[in-house]
Structures are given as structure tokens and as C-alpha cells.
Amino acid sequence: MAVIVQTKELAQTVIASVVAGVGVTLVFSIAIWGAARFVDLNSSRRPVAAGAAAALGVVALAVTIGSVIVGIVVMTSK
């Protein structure tokens, strides 16, 4: 039965899907949070906090883009 079900490949598919799907959404949400906080903090004249939020947003956006590229390369190569 284990041979028919191909447990290993199926488990890897599930894990890869969860990590990629949830992970990318998580870091992209942090990027948006950073951008939104930057706008708010900047308008309330708190430049240090605004800069930190912007930096976090930029890093999260870079991680998002990098994850998508790595994900496509890994998932489409044998």
C-alpha cells in the first residue's frame, strides 16, 4: 500500500506546499505591514521608528521575491 500511495513524494508535496504557500504570504504580509507603518510613523514625525519599519518592509519584500524565485527553480527542476 505504501508503494501504491507513494507516501514520501506525497508528504514532500504537502510540506513544500505548506512551507511555500504560508511562508511567502507571511513574509509578504510583513512587507506590507512595514510599508503601512512607515507611512503612519512618518506622518506622525517619528523618523527612527519609520525608518525601522521601512527597513523591515524592504527586507521582507526581498525575502518574498527571493523565495518565489528559489521556489520556482526548485519545484520545476529534477
Added chain:
Amino acid sequence: MSSDIVLVIVVGTALAFDFTNGFHDTANVVATTISTRAARPQVAIGVASLLNFLGAFISISVAATVANDVVNADVITPTIVFAGLIGAIAWNLITWWLGLPSSSSHALIGGVVGSAVAAAGLDAVLAEGLVGKVLIPAVVAPLVAFLVAGLSIGLVYRIVGRQRPGPVTRGFRYGQVVSGGLLALAHGTNDAQKTMGVITLALIANGTLGANADPPLWVIVSAATAIALGTYSGGWRIIRTTGTRIIKMDSAQGFSAQGAGAAVILASTHFGFPLSTTHVINGGVMGAGAGKRISAVRWGVAGNIMVAWLLTLPAAAAIGAAAYGISTVTGSGALGPVLVTLMFISILVVAFARRSHEGASVPAG
């Protein structure tokens, strides 16, 4: 000579199936992008068509599964493949006509399995491949998409829920341009490969290719072109029905649903699982809806999807078996497939003429 004529008919029928697959699935691929206004319909559909085309080139694992792991290539003939394709196209059109959300992929595999069993008995089916690479992933993948989208949207609301909605909505709309593109790429790579696999199976059965051969470049290019043209053609009908049939969701939900669908389809493609992209995308959409509010999901639609899922494999198999029986009434030559093709086209023309005459609207795929 006779088998070459059948092979030409098979290739033409397979590409027609691929076109209807793209046509049928346009709504799934672009619906969330259009409904959240992340992109204009024309742009969304144009980009989806292009990425469907490109997606067909990035892997051949699914094509290899369809060609080598579902039915025994040693007993397959081009006529069996032809009958399987007729079963798949017929079931696709019946469900499209009735507005049922069915899977082109399951119809294709069901059709080929049915005609193979009618021709050579149960020994023609590779149970390990059919169960392990088609049936089990068919059940698991939509559930995983549901789970991933539900978890994702929960995290999104936790992280950005207290921010002003304007920048958040704009941000996720930009994100949807990428997630929608990934979904179209994933759709192209998994669905176009099924047609490549079937054409490759017919080429192996005809002796044109050796056993376990990969799809030739012309097969990849023609399958990519057919699905891209189908997606583009189907899209224009969707533009006219935007706002009436497309699910309403916010841009964060759209991003989560598309991201979940793309992740599941790309991961499955990597391992050569020929999925129903329709069911995976619907699973993602329902997960994103349920993650916000359970009652937001149209559970009746989910029930219809389940019924269609249960019916598709046996129904397409039965039509494929019947098509094989009719195709071989006149012997093993090309006459049977030619007659079945003419009969099938005649039925289609009459049905569509009657539908146009009645003026009834055509349900979206």
C-alpha cells in the same frame, strides 16, 4: 498508413482537448485577480495566456506520468488514445453545458483508462500509477490548498489587521499580480503536460517513439500554444460575465488563495502528479473564504464540486469505452475514428446551433 491517419486524428483531438482545457479553466486562473481589481480583465487574461504558454516548457514530469504510469503502453493503440480523448472532451462539454465544476484532467485520465479497459481488459491499467499518482493526489491536493489558504489568510489578518485598509489593499493588489502570474504559470505547466503525455502515449503506441520516451519539442510547443489560445479565448467570455459569476473577496484573500493554489500545483508538478487544477484553485478560494468567515464559503458549490469529482472519472471512462467500441465497429483501421470524429463534430454543431437559436446563456467554466 491507416495508423498514421489515426495518429493525425489523435494529435488533432488532443490539441482540441488542450484548447478546451484552457477555455474551461480561464475563469479559475483569472477570477480572483479580476474580482479584486488587481488587474484589468484584458491584462489579466493576456498575461495568464502568456504564462500558460511559458509554463508548458518548464517541466515534463507530469507528461511522463500520463504517458508511462497510468496505462500499459505495450497494449495501447492510437485508437484507444483517440477514444479516451473523445470520452474526456465529451464529458468536459457535458459538464460545461450543465454548469458543473468538473476537472478536465480527471476526464482525460478517466477517458483513456475507460477506452484502454474496453480494448484490453483491466490488465491495461497500471493500478499503482493510477492510484498513487492520480487518485490519492486528487483527493489530497485540494485539501492542502484549502488548509494553506486558510492558514495564510489567518496570518495576514493577524499581521496587517490593525493597519489602515488603503495601503494594505494596494499592497496585496500588487502582490496579486505576482501570485496570479504564478498561478497561471502553474496551470500551464500541469495542464499542458497532460496533453503532451497523451500525444506522447499515442506516438509510443504508433511506434513513432520508443518506450518511455520524453515528449518531442513539437509536441511541447503545440500543447503550449493550444492551452494558451484556449485560455485567451475563454477569457473574453469571462469579461462579459465579470461581477455576476466571479467570487467576491478582498485582495488579501485573493493573494492567499492564488499563492496556495500555485504552491500546491507547482509542488505536485515537481513530483509528476497530474492534478485537477480546477479543484486545487477552488480549494484555495474556499480556504481563503473560510479563514475569514466560515459562512462566507458557498458550501453548496463545494458539494457540487465533490459530486462532479466523484462522477468525472467513471463517466469519462464510460464514454471513452463506448467511443472505443464505436471506433472499432468497422475494424482496426482509420474508418472508425474518422466516422466517430465526424459524428462528434455533427453533434456539437447541432447542439450549439440549437443553444444559439434558443438564446440561452452559456454557463462559465
